[in-house]
Amino acid sequence: MKKPLSTSQIVCLSLLWLALCYIVLVSVERIDGPVIVTLIMSALFVFLPVYKSLRKKK
Numbered sequence: 001m002k003k004p005l006s007t008s009q010i011v012c013l014s015l016l017w018l019a020l021c022y023i024v025l026v027s028v029e030r031i032d033g034p035v036i037v038t039l040i041m042s043a044l045f046v047f048l049p050v051y052k053s054l055r056k057k058k
Helices: 007-027 032-058
Strands: none
Touching: 007 032
């Protein structure tokens, strides 16, 4: 069984995801459907493990 993520790991993952979103949104010519779907999918890949880890800590 995997250990839950530490608080510093959760903060680091969240900040890295925010940096990724900033880079994507600044570099894209226009914000359309594929860009929004990509950001939502990346959020799911980042925050589902974070959510599961927080539930394990309780």
